[in-house]
Amino acid sequence: MSTPLRVVVVGAGIVGAATARALVRAGCDVTVVDRGPTAGGTSAGGEGNLLVSDKEPGSELRLAQRSLAAWARIEDELREELPAGFPGLELERKGGLVVATTEAGAKALRTFADTQRRAGVLAETVDDARAHELEPDLTPHSTAAVFYPEDLQVQPVAATEALLAAARRHGARVHQGVEVTGPVLSAGRLVGVQVVSGTLPADAVVIAAGPWSGLVAERLGVPLPVRPRRGTVLVTSRMPVRVRHKVYDADYVGAVGSGSADLQVSSVVESTAGGTVLIGSSRERRGFDERIEARVLAALAAKALLLFPFLADAQAMRAYGGFRPFVPDHLPVIGADPRLPGLWHATGHEGAGIGLSLATAELLRDQLLDGAADPLAAEFRLDRPTLLPHLEGAAR
Numbered sequence: 001m002s003t004p005l006r007v008v009v010v011g012a013g014i015v016g017a018a019t020a021r022a023l024v025r026a027g028c029d030v031t032v033v034d035r036g037p038t039a040g041g042t043s044a045g046g047e048g049n050l051l052v053s054d055k056e057p058g059s060e061l062r063l064a065q066r067s068l069a070a071w072a073r074i075e076d077e078l079r080e081e082l083p084a085g086f087p088g089l090e091l092e093r094k095g096g097l098v099v100a101t102t103e104a105g106a107k108a109l110r111t112f113a114d115t116q117r118r119a120g121v122l123a124e125t126v127d128d129a130r131a132h133e134l135e136p137d138l139t140p141h142s143t144a145a146v147f148y149p150e151d152l153q154v155q156p157v158a159a160t161e162a163l164l165a166a167a168r169r170h171g172a173r174v175h176q177g178v179e180v181t182g183p184v185l186s187a188g189r190l191v192g193v194q195v196v197s198g199t200l201p202a203d204a205v206v207i208a209a210g211p212w213s214g215l216v217a218e219r220l221g222v223p224l225p226v227r228p229r230r231g232t233v234l235v236t237s238r239m240p241v242r243v244r245h246k247v248y249d250a251d252y253v254g255a256v257g258s259g260s261a262d263l264q265v266s267s268v269v270e271s272t273a274g275g276t277v278l279i280g281s282s283r284e285r286r287g288f289d290e291r292i293e294a295r296v297l298a299a300l301a302a303k304a305l306l307l308f309p310f311l312a313d314a315q316a317m318r319a320y321g322g323f324r325p326f327v328p329d330h331l332p333v334i335g336a337d338p339r340l341p342g343l344w345h346a347t348g349h350e351g352a353g354i355g356l357s358l359a360t361a362e363l364l365r366d367q368l369l370d371g372a373a374d375p376l377a378a379e380f381r382l383d384r385p386t387l388l389p390h391l392e393g394a395a396r
Contacts, residue, residue, distance in 0.1 A: 004027055004028055004029040005027075005028045005029065005203045005204065005368075005369070006028070006029045006031075006201060006202050006203045006204075007023050007028045007029065007030050007031070007202060007203065007204045007205070007206060007368075008030075008031050008032075008033065008192070008193055008200050008202040008204075008205045008206070009023075009030060009031070009032045009033070009206045009208055010033055010034075010180055010193070010205065010206065010207050010208060010209050010216055011032075011034055011041075011207065011208035011209035011210060011212075011213070011216075011347075012032050012033070012034035012037075012038040012039065012040075012160075012164065012174060012176065013034075013038075013039060013040075013041050013042055013043040013160060013208070013209075013210050013353070014039070014043045014156060014159060014160040014163065014353060014354055014357045015208045015210070015346050015347065015349065015353050015356075015357045015360055015361070016032055016034070016206075016208035016209070016346070017032075017038075017039075017160045017161075017163035017164045017167065017357075018163050018357040018358050018360065018361035019206055019208055019346050019360070019361040019364055019365070020032045020163075020164065020167040020172050020174075021163045021164075021166050021167040021170070021172070021361065022361035022362060022364070022365040023361075023364075023365055023368070023369075024167050024170040024171055024172040025170055026365055026369055028369075029171075030167065030171070030172040030173070031172070031173045031174075031175065031200060031202075032164070032167070032172060032173065032174045032175065033175045033178040033179075033180065033193075033195065033200070034175070034176055034177075034178065034209075035177065035178065035179035035180075035212075036176065036177065037176050037177075038160065038161065038164055038174065038176055039156070039157045039160035039161055039164075041209075041210050041211070041212070041322070041323070042210040042211060042322050042323060042324060042325065042353060043156045043157060043160045043210075043353070043354065044156065044157055044322065045231065045233075045320060045321060045322015045323070046156050046231075046233075046322060046324075046351065046353075046354055047153070047156075047233060047268070047270065047278050047280060047281075048090075048153050048154045048155055048156040048159070048354050049151070049152075049153055049246060049351075049352075049354060049355060050064075050067070050068060050071055050151065050152040050153065050154060050354060050355035051064065051096065051148075051151050051152075051246075051352070051355055052064050052065060052068065052116070052121050052148060052150050052151065053096045053098055053116075053121075053123070053146075053148035053150075053151050054248075055116075055352075056112065056115065056116070057115050057116060057118065057119035059331065059376060059379035059380065060330075060331055060332075060352070060356075061116075061119055061121070062119075062376055062379075063332075063356055063359050063360070063363075063376065063380075064352070064355055064356060064359075065120065065121075066359040066362070066376070067355055067356050067357070067358045067359035067360070068150060068152070068355070070358035070359055070362065071091070071152060071154075071355075071358060074089070074091075074358065075088075075089060075091060077166075078162055078163075078166055081166040081169055081170070082162065082165055082166055082169065086162065086165065087158055087161075087162070088158070089154050089155060089158055089159045089162060090153075090154060090155035090158055090273050091152060091153075091154045091159075092152065092153045092154070092273065093152055094151070094152070094153055094244065094245050094246060094270075095147060095148060095149040095150070095151050095245050095246070096147070096148040096151030096245055096246040096247070096248070097126075097131065097134055097135060097138075097145060097146070097147050097148075097245045097246070097247045097248075098113075098145065098146045098148065098247075098248055098249075098250055099131070099138065099139075099142045099144070099145045099247060099248070099249060099250065099307060100142065100143045100144040100145070100249070100250040101139065101141060101142055101143060101249060101250075101306055101307075102143060103143055105143065105144070105249075105250045105251065106143035106144030106250075107144075108250060109144050109145075109146060109250040110125065110144060110146075112250075113125060113146045121148070121150070122148065122149050122150050123146050123147075123148055124146065124147040124148075124149070125144070125145075125146050126145050126146065126147050128142065128145075130145075130147075131145040131147075134147060134244065134245060135243065135244060135245065135247060136242075137242050137243070137308055137309075137310050138247070138307065138308065139306060139307055139308065139309060141306075144250075147245075151245075151246055152355075153246060153270065154354060155272075155273070156354050159354070163357075178195050178196070178197070179195060179196060180193045180194070180195060180216055180219060180220070181193075181194045181195060181196060181219060182194040182219055182220070183219070183220045183221055183340075184199050184200075184201065185221075188341065189340075189341045189342045190202075190205055190220065190340050190341065190342030190343045191203070191342060192205070193205055193220070202342070203342065204342055204343075204344055204368055205220070205342060205343055205344065206344045206345070206346055206364065206368075207220075207224070207343070207344070207345050207346070207347055208345075208346040208347055209347065210323070210324075210325045210347060210349075210353065211226065211227065211228035211229070211288075211323040211324060211325040211326070212228075213226040213325060213345070213347035213348070214226040214227060217343075217345075220340065220343060221340065222337060222339050222340050222343065223391065224333070224345070224347075224382075224391075225327060225328055225387070225390040225391055226325050226326070226327055226333070226347055226348050227285065227325075227326050228285070228287060228288050228323035228324070228325070228326065229283055229284065229285050229323065229324045229325075229326035229350060230282070230283070230284045230285070230286055230289065230321060230322075230323055230324075231280065231281055231282055231283055231284075231321060231322055231323075231324055231351065232280070232281075232282045232292055232293075232296045232297065232300065232319060232320070232321040233278055233279065233280045233281070233300075233319065233320055233321070234278075234279040234280070234297055234300045234301060234304075234316055234319045235276050235277070235278055235279070235316070235317050235318050235319065235320070236276055236277040236279070236311070236314040236315060236316060236317055237276065237314070237315040237316075237317040238274065238275035238276055239275060239276075239277065239314065240275075241271050241275065242271070242277075242308075242310065243269055243270055243271045243277055243308065244271070245270070246268070246269075246270040247268075247269050247270065247307055247308075248266065248267055248268040248269065248281075248307075249266050249267040249268075249303065249306065249307060251266040251267070262284065263282060263283070263284040263295075263296065263299075264282065264283045264284070265281070265282045265283075265296070265299040265300060265303055266281060266303065267279075267300075267303035267304050267306060267307050268280040268281045269304050269307055269308055269311075276317065277311070277314065279300050279301065279304045279311070280300065281300075281351070282296050282299070282300060283324075283351075284296075285326060288323060290321065292319050292320070292321050297316075297319055301316075324349075324350040324351045324353075325347055325348050325349060325350055325353070326348075326350050327348035327350070327387065327390075328387065328390040329384075329386040329387050329390070330350065331348070331379065331380060331384075331386070331387070332346075332347065332348040332349040332352075332353075332356065332360065332380055333345040333346075333347055333348045333380060333381075333382050333387070334346055334360055334363050334364055334367075334377065334380040335363070335364065335367050335377060335380060335381055335382065336367065336368075336382075337382055338382065338383055344364060344367075344368060345382060346360050346361070346364050363376065363377045363380070
């Protein structure tokens with residue numbers, strides 16, 4: 001009987017959790033380490049969106065479509081893997097409504113939806129009557145709207161903990177408060193990681209540390225251009241459900257794809273199962289600065305009122321923020337690091353990590369165990385042409 005492949009996964013957010021579960025189910029000996037608590041980073045600071053509506057045709061959309069197929073299966077799979085009574089994922093098949101509020105925005109939204117439909121996305125252009133049937137409290141001043149029935153929402157911390165629990169049930173070990181401090185090398189190959197308490201031997205090390213992935217990679221001796229991009233979410237007090245879907249302004253797509261370090265705010269509004277309303281979204285690159293600023297909250301509130309005027313009377317209960325793993329060419333890094341044998345990456349998803357996590361785990365598992373030449377996996381290689389200049393720059 002062959003010895004199981006030993007894998008250390010660095011990062012206990014949803015991408016690390018999904019990766020650990022996929023690998024241990026395939027027979028690997030898996031250890032997950034995180035310098036903080038499980039689901040304590042980016043996964044705890046997001047809205048839990050599983051979206052196709054914000055992705056233009058290309059490799060990320062194809063990854064999202066593959067991941068949505070996996071999310072469609074995951075509840076039944078976890079029901080078999082976890083004990084009865086384990087908390088659910090709060091997976092809601094609510095759909096998304098994208099709304100333009102200017103004529104220029106309407107033209108861009110219709111064009112964008114046309115390109116998505118050709119890529120297999122269900123995108124229903126709706127008239128004003130249908131838009132208000134979907135969202136009765138929507139602004140009367142919209143200029144176009146497109147409904148995306150495939151968009152989902154999940155409670156991200158619940159989903160992360162469920163995936164980690166499933167990984168544990170299959171034999172994985174999960175250690176919180178364990179920080180990677182350096183590499184263990186043998187003949188130019190990574191054969192483990194150093195931690196404060198000693199070393200963890202491994203046949204493969206997977207960096208899935210979200211916005212901290214660049215720091216972990218640097219400690220292991222290689223540069224990686226993954227940097228934090230700050231986001232803030234405003235939360236209202238509980239109320240009767242008046243926002244039925246994920247609703248966002250058409251400007252959101254442009255904000256997602258922008259590489260600017262400056263503050264960008266676009267309106268994203270949705271209700272939660274608990275009755276609150278989440279109001280996003282902001283994007284700003286300013287390192288690991290954790291401050292929540294009034295200027296950002298004011299901008300979020302103002303944008304939300306353009307879509308839902310009734311929110312003017314809503315009470316703000318709290319705000320929270322987090323860091324998304326930003327990569328300059330806006331694509332995640334999934335696969336082997338050709339510079340250091342034994343090192344693998346599953347990171348750089350920015351704000352889409354929740355939705356892309358399951359397909360990311362499948363791609364990495366297949367490459368690591370089978371060397372599978374999946375055409376989609378090639379799009380996320382570390383040494384792809386669009387990232388290579390930034391990779392070289394990260395070394396300076």
